[in-house]
Amino acid sequence: MTSHDKISVLNLSEEEAVLKIAIFYEDEPPKFYEVKLRPSRLKKIRFNDLIDPEAIRMERNFSCYVESNVPVVIQHSRMNTGSADLAEMSTMAFPVDDQND
Numbered sequence: 001m002t003s004h005d006k007i008s009v010l011n012l013s014e015e016e017a018v019l020k021i022a023i024f025y026e027d028e029p030p031k032f033y034e035v036k037l038r039p040s041r042l043k044k045i046r047f048n049d050l051i052d053p054e055a056i057r058m059e060r061n062f063s064c065y066v067e068s069n070v071p072v073v074i075q076h077s078r079m080n081t082g083s084a085d086l087a088e089m090s091t092m093a094f095p096v097d098d099q100n101d
Contacts, residue, residue, distance in 0.1 A: 005058075005078050006046040011037045013070040021045075022065045023056055030065075031056070037072070 011017040017037040022030040033050045037043045047056050047064075056062060066074055 004046050004048050005076070006044055007064075007066070008042060008044050008075040008077070009035075009037055009066075009068075010042050010073040010075075011039060011068075011070065012073070014039045015070050017072050018069045019072070020067045021050065022067075023047075023050070024063045024065070025057075025060055 009017070009019060016039060019035045019037065021033040021035065023033065024030045031053060033052070035043070035045055047062075048058060050056050066072075
C-alpha cells in the first residue's frame with residue numbers, strides 16, 4: 001500500500017457537481033484542478049492522482065480548498081504507510097448554508 005491523502009465527495013443533488021480544487025503551497029500561488037461528479041454519487045479523489053495542470057508534490061506541505069456548484073459533503077482521509085504500523089485519520093466536513101446571517 002502507498003501512503004496517500006484523499007477526499008471522498010458525496011453529491012446528493014440531482015445535478016452534476018463541478019468541483020474546483022485549489023492546492024496551496026507555502027511559497028507559491030495555488031494550482032487549480034477540476035473534477036466532475038455525477039448526481040447522487042460518491043467519488044474518492046486521491047491527491048496523488050491530480051496531475052493536470054501538474055502533479056501535486058506530495059513531499060511538500062500542501063492544503064486544499066474545494067468549491068462546488070452544488071452542495072456536497074467532503075471527508076478527508078490520510079493513509080500513512082511510512083512505518084510498520086499503519087495509521088488512518090478521518091474528519092468530516094459539512095456543507096455551509098450561506099443563507100444564514
